[in-house]
Amino acid sequence: MFILGKPSSQGQSILIIPDFIVQGALRADENATPPLNMHRALVFNGSFIIIACSLIFFVQGNQVRKRSDEENLREMLHQ
8 A cells, every 4th residue: 555655554554454343343234134244334435435535625735846837937938
């Protein structure tokens, strides 16, 4: 798993182990139709993915390189 461009086996364990535990807890019992289905775990995974992907709207970077390139272009055009 790559987190911020660096390989991280610890980061992978931090995210996957609790996910497996929650999925196991959300498994239906043997009396369900079909037995031991994972419907609730699938709903949990979908909710988690939607929440994690929506966080991208709150990440904002400062585009210093773009601004410096635009300033250099303006200086070159005005000479």
